Amino acid sequence: MNDEEKNMYSDEDLRLLQVLGEAAGEQPSAEETEKAWQQFRQQHRQRQNNRYIWASVAAAVVCLLALGLPFIGERTNERPIELYAALDVPSKTTTVEAGDSIVLATPPEQTAEVRLSDGTRIVLGANSRLTYPRSFALDAPREVRLSGEARFEVTHDADHPFWVISGEMRTEVLGTVFDVNAYPGNRARVILYEGHVRIGHQQEQLDIHPGQQAVLQDNRHLNITSVNLKQAGSWIEGLFDYDNMPLGEVMKHIGTWYNVSITAQSESFLERRIHFRFPRTASLNEVVTALNDLGVARITFHHQTLQVEKP
């Protein structure tokens, strides 16, 4: 294969290697398969599509696509599923200096912008914490630590790689715009908008390209999938913007923004896909009311916790 080293193999070995390569290759995620199927089905309209329910609420448009999938095993768990556990966060944005480091922390429903000594711009999401040096050392990589969510626009400097450490995941930047989402208890993920980054976790090391996201799976492996950048980046524009997103995921994002604990009764029900667009400046009550109006779920407050149940 235009590679001398590869020519040392017999045809039979090359064939086996191709099969190994296939076995090691990425398949579309369940989410992508679902999307492909929905697209296919819509092109072969067999049924009246009366599953779109539209509702307009205040200045926002919220839409829902209940897909009517066969929800296999619609069992009710005895123990509620914890979607998001509220964190201990400050009530307003704080900047604390600790030695040579600065710790920036955000409260619920707010983002904060900071420019580092090298010109790198960072927008810190809600309920998040960023630790960075007052000024970067000349003889070391630029390193910052993140818990929560942030958008990075990194100033290119080939001599000083930029590292974001978030839990067990390390993102190495090679000049670029990307999001790191690493709230405690959620799967850590990196979404790349421009440029080129390298993700490291334990022995694993992978490069991702614009339009891809790397997610640290429950099995401790990194998984790369393509991502809709417009929606993924909507938080920076002050929007919840979800197209065909499982209800469970949407609820997690709501939890991370308002810092409210969320539990659910049934797992399969959380797989329902919804279309949802709403400004983040709205109060939690308004968001809950909008979701309830759609009839996709019954969301109620109990002891500071949002409970999600079937309608």
Added chain:
Amino acid sequence: MIWKKKTDDKTTAFEGLFRQQYPPLVRHATQLLGDPEEARDVVGEAMEQAWQRWDTLAEAQRASWLFTTVRHLALNRLKHRQVVTDHAEAIREATVFDLQARYWEHERLLRQAEAVVEALGEPTRTIVRLCYFEQNTYRVAAERLGISPDTVKKHISKALRALREALGKKGDER
């Protein structure tokens, strides 16, 4: 009403096939074409054809029909690419045997290979993926991982040996 019932049955049956086969077919086509987007197009096209001729496809042959069709469409695209890339050349060479191999033979091998790859873990898996899924040269794979081409070669040999053992073959015997 009867017509509607029938098409609904078809939709339900097709949905099962689609959900089951879409991921592995896209993976297979991605390996052949070196482009996940084009792979999705090809699988979509094959699904479309399967939908059209649904009534003529016996249940037992649906999966193999889809597989063969995806291969056929993918290889056709490779042939029609204006510039015959090294990649296309390499794929055609390396898959001559596969063309003749029947679907089930490929499935059997693939299951074994998946088990082997799973058992070997990282970084072998990533190395195999870079070299034989994305079809990079050893040198490029080594650069991307920041390791030496020799290490890449060692991991590839290890994977090959493991698969051969799993298949009950000894050494280079053919």
